[in-house]
Amino acid sequence: MTAPLSPKQVVLLVARREFVAQVRSRSFVIGLVITLVLFSGLLLLGAYIGVQSDSKTLGLTAQTASLQPVLEQSAKGQAIQLTVRGVDDEAGRQQVDAGDLDALLTGEAGGYELLGLDAVDSRLQALVTAAVQQQTLTAALTRAGIDPAQLAARSQLAVDTLEPADPEAGQKLGLAFVGIILLFFSLSGYGQLVATGVVEEKQSRVVELLLASIKPWQLLAGKIIGLGAVGLLQLVILSVISGAGATAAGLLTVPTAAVGMFVMVVVWYLLGFFLFAALYAAVGSTVSRQEELNSVVAPMIFLLLIPFVLTLNLLPNDPRNGLAAVLSFIPFFSQTVMPARYALGVASLGEVLVAAVLALIAIVVVVRLAGRVYQNSVLRTGARVSLREALSNRS
Amino acid sequence: MLDIGRISKRFGTRQALAEVSFAVRPGEVFGFVGSNGAGKTTTMRIVLGVLAADSGEVRWKGSPIDADLRRRIGYMPEERGLYPKMKVGEQLRYLARLHGLSNAEAAASVEHWAGRLGVAERVGDEVQKLSLGNQQRVQLCAALVHDPEVLVLDEPFSGLDPTAVTVMSSVLRDKAESGVPVIFSSHQLDLVERLCDRIGVIAAGRMVAVGSVEELRERDGSILIDVHGPPAGWAHGLPGVELVAVDGAGRSRVRLAAGVDDQDVLRAALAAGPVHEFRRWRPPLTELYRNVVESGAAAADHAEVPAA
Incomplete structure (x- = not known):
C-alpha cells in the first residue's frame, strides 16, 4: 500500500509542512505586524527628525535685528527653515529657557552673543557666525569703497558634473535603504528560524x-x-505594502527603479538565504537545546550585521566607496552590499551577475559542508558537538 | 524473517554491541530484555538505520534492509518524539505521507488508528496539550499509520496506565497475527512473559539467551520441585537433590540434577511423611532473567551464544 517516494516528493512534503506550520503560527502574523509597525515608525521618525532639525527659531533683539535679511538669505541657501522673532533681551532669555526659541542673538556689533539653553545647534551656530562675518565684511568693504556685489561676482564658483546629476538620487538612496533593511531582517529572521526548527526537532526527538x-x-x-x-x-508582503504606502504618500515617484530594486531584493534574498540558512542549520544541529542556540548563532548575526552597517554608513555619502565595491563581490557580504550599490546606480547589471555567480558557488560549497555537519550532528544529543567532529567523514 | 546478523557497534572505547544475532519470525512477538545500557536501543536504532553498525547486517526476507525497506518498518523510538506544536491528526497524516501513503490513505489510516488507540477525540489538539500517556498512544499510532511490515518498538509500555497497556498489548498481538514480526523492548518482565512468543536477553552488548520462556527454563536442564508436607530434612542425603529453600510450615523447594527421576524423589518424600503437594515449579521470567544475566555476564567472554 505504500509506494516509494522520490526524493523530490519527500523534500516537497517536508517543505510544505514547514511552510504551513510557519504561516499558520501566531508568530508569523505577529512578526509581520511588528515589522510593519517598526518600519513605518522608522520612516515617520526619520521624516520627523528631518523636519525638526531643519526648522529653527531664532530671537533677535533690537540691536541685532539688522542681521535679519542676511540671516534669512543664508538660511535659504542652506535649506534651513529659519523663523526670526523680534524680542527684547529679557523676554528672549525667558523664551530660550522655556524652549520657545532655539537661540537668542543679542549684544551688538563687536560683541554679539548667541544664547542657547544648554547647547546651541551647530548648524544654527554656523549660520549666525556666517551672517555676522558677512555683515562685518560687507560693512568693511563698503567703507573701503569696494562694491560687495562686484566682489561676489568675481569670486563666483560654478559647480558642474560630467554626467547630469540624478534628480532621483534621493529616492534611489531611500530604495536602497529600504531594500537592505528588508534583506537584513528577512535573512537574519528566517535564518534564525531554520536554526530554531532544527533544534526543535532535535530537542523534541x-x-x-x-x-x-x-x-x-x-x-x-x-x-x-x-x-x-x-x-x-x-x-x-512587506515590499508591496511599503511600496504602495510610499507611492500613496507621494514619497515614491520612480516605479521602474522600485520594481528593479524589488527584483534585486528577491534575487539577493534567495542567494543570501540559502547561504545563511545552511549555516544556521549546521550550527543549530550541533546543540541539543534552544537555550544553547543563542551562543552558536551569534557569529552569524555578526556576519550579517557587518555588511549591513557598512552599507548604511558608507554608501550614502560615498556610493563609489572602494571597500564597498570589493565587498559587493564577496559571498556573505554581497547579498547586502551589491543590491545597495545597484540601487544607487553605481553597479552595472554585469557586476551584479558576477557577484551572483560567486554567491552561487559559495552556496554549493557551504551547503555541502553544512549538510555534512548536520548529518553528523543531528542525532547526537547531550553535549555540544564540536565542529571538528561534525565535519569528520564518519557518521 | 527479520534477521539480525552478528551486528557490532563501538562508541569510542566502549563496545556497545558484540556480534548480536537473533531472528524474529513473521507473526511473532519478540521481547527484547536487558538492563539499562545493555544494547537494546542501539540494536533497534541499527535495525532502523538511524545508526550504522560497524559490522554485521540486518536482513528482512533475505535481503539487506535499505532505505526503501526501512520505510516499511514501524518504529517507536525510546526517546519519544513528535512536533509539540503540531496537531495530532496533521502530524500523523504527515508521517504517513512521508512513508509513502497518498493523502486519502493517510487520512483513513490515521482515523482508524486514532480510534483503535483511543485518541480519536484528540486529533485536533496540539500534541503538547496531551497527557504523557496519550502522547504515547499517538506515538504508537505514528508507528502504525503506514501499515508497516515490521514493527520495532523501544519500550512501548513505559509510562502507560493499565487500560493503555491492555490496548497496546492487543494491538501488538493483532499485528503479529496478521503476519508482522513485532519486536519490542521492555523492563516489565511479567508483561513480556505474557505477551511474547520468544524472548531475547541481552547483557553488556551480547545476546545471552534467545528462546521462548519454556526454552529458557529448560536451558540449564535442572528441575525445581515444590513439596508441602514432609518434615524438614526429608531430602537430606538424596543423591542429585539439592535443597533450594525451606520454610517452617513444611514447605520446601528442591533442585533435581539432570537425570534424577522425580518418582524416586516423591517416594523419598512419602517415606519421610505425608505429602500434600508435590509439583514442578516454573520460575517466572523475572527469575530466569536474573539467572541468565548473572551467569551470562560471567560466561559472555568465552561462550558463543545460541541464537535461534
Missing part, C-alpha cells in the same frame, strides 16, 4: 522518527526551502 524514514539531506532541504518560502512571502 522527533528527528529520530523522521530519519527512520527519510534521509537527513531531504529533511534539511525541505526545511530550508519551506522556511525560505515563508521568508519570501513575508518579503513580498
Whole structure:
C-alpha cells in the first residue's frame, strides 16, 4: 500500500509542512505586524527628525535685528527653515529657557552673543557666525569703497558634473535603504528560524522518527526551502505594502527603479538565504537545546550585521566607496552590499551577475559542508558537538 | 524473517554491541530484555538505520534492509518524539505521507488508528496539550499509520496506565497475527512473559539467551520441585537433590540434577511423611532473567551464544 517516494516528493512534503506550520503560527502574523509597525515608525521618525532639525527659531533683539535679511538669505541657501522673532533681551532669555526659541542673538556689533539653553545647534551656530562675518565684511568693504556685489561676482564658483546629476538620487538612496533593511531582517529572521526548527526537532526527538524514514539531506532541504518560502512571502508582503504606502504618500515617484530594486531584493534574498540558512542549520544541529542556540548563532548575526552597517554608513555619502565595491563581490557580504550599490546606480547589471555567480558557488560549497555537519550532528544529543567532529567523514 | 546478523557497534572505547544475532519470525512477538545500557536501543536504532553498525547486517526476507525497506518498518523510538506544536491528526497524516501513503490513505489510516488507540477525540489538539500517556498512544499510532511490515518498538509500555497497556498489548498481538514480526523492548518482565512468543536477553552488548520462556527454563536442564508436607530434612542425603529453600510450615523447594527421576524423589518424600503437594515449579521470567544475566555476564567472554 505504500509506494516509494522520490526524493523530490519527500523534500516537497517536508517543505510544505514547514511552510504551513510557519504561516499558520501566531508568530508569523505577529512578526509581520511588528515589522510593519517598526518600519513605518522608522520612516515617520526619520521624516520627523528631518523636519525638526531643519526648522529653527531664532530671537533677535533690537540691536541685532539688522542681521535679519542676511540671516534669512543664508538660511535659504542652506535649506534651513529659519523663523526670526523680534524680542527684547529679557523676554528672549525667558523664551530660550522655556524652549520657545532655539537661540537668542543679542549684544551688538563687536560683541554679539548667541544664547542657547544648554547647547546651541551647530548648524544654527554656523549660520549666525556666517551672517555676522558677512555683515562685518560687507560693512568693511563698503567703507573701503569696494562694491560687495562686484566682489561676489568675481569670486563666483560654478559647480558642474560630467554626467547630469540624478534628480532621483534621493529616492534611489531611500530604495536602497529600504531594500537592505528588508534583506537584513528577512535573512537574519528566517535564518534564525531554520536554526530554531532544527533544534526543535532535535530537542523534541522527533528527528529520530523522521530519519527512520527519510534521509537527513531531504529533511534539511525541505526545511530550508519551506522556511525560505515563508521568508519570501513575508518579503513580498512587506515590499508591496511599503511600496504602495510610499507611492500613496507621494514619497515614491520612480516605479521602474522600485520594481528593479524589488527584483534585486528577491534575487539577493534567495542567494543570501540559502547561504545563511545552511549555516544556521549546521550550527543549530550541533546543540541539543534552544537555550544553547543563542551562543552558536551569534557569529552569524555578526556576519550579517557587518555588511549591513557598512552599507548604511558608507554608501550614502560615498556610493563609489572602494571597500564597498570589493565587498559587493564577496559571498556573505554581497547579498547586502551589491543590491545597495545597484540601487544607487553605481553597479552595472554585469557586476551584479558576477557577484551572483560567486554567491552561487559559495552556496554549493557551504551547503555541502553544512549538510555534512548536520548529518553528523543531528542525532547526537547531550553535549555540544564540536565542529571538528561534525565535519569528520564518519557518521 | 527479520534477521539480525552478528551486528557490532563501538562508541569510542566502549563496545556497545558484540556480534548480536537473533531472528524474529513473521507473526511473532519478540521481547527484547536487558538492563539499562545493555544494547537494546542501539540494536533497534541499527535495525532502523538511524545508526550504522560497524559490522554485521540486518536482513528482512533475505535481503539487506535499505532505505526503501526501512520505510516499511514501524518504529517507536525510546526517546519519544513528535512536533509539540503540531496537531495530532496533521502530524500523523504527515508521517504517513512521508512513508509513502497518498493523502486519502493517510487520512483513513490515521482515523482508524486514532480510534483503535483511543485518541480519536484528540486529533485536533496540539500534541503538547496531551497527557504523557496519550502522547504515547499517538506515538504508537505514528508507528502504525503506514501499515508497516515490521514493527520495532523501544519500550512501548513505559509510562502507560493499565487500560493503555491492555490496548497496546492487543494491538501488538493483532499485528503479529496478521503476519508482522513485532519486536519490542521492555523492563516489565511479567508483561513480556505474557505477551511474547520468544524472548531475547541481552547483557553488556551480547545476546545471552534467545528462546521462548519454556526454552529458557529448560536451558540449564535442572528441575525445581515444590513439596508441602514432609518434615524438614526429608531430602537430606538424596543423591542429585539439592535443597533450594525451606520454610517452617513444611514447605520446601528442591533442585533435581539432570537425570534424577522425580518418582524416586516423591517416594523419598512419602517415606519421610505425608505429602500434600508435590509439583514442578516454573520460575517466572523475572527469575530466569536474573539467572541468565548473572551467569551470562560471567560466561559472555568465552561462550558463543545460541541464537535461534
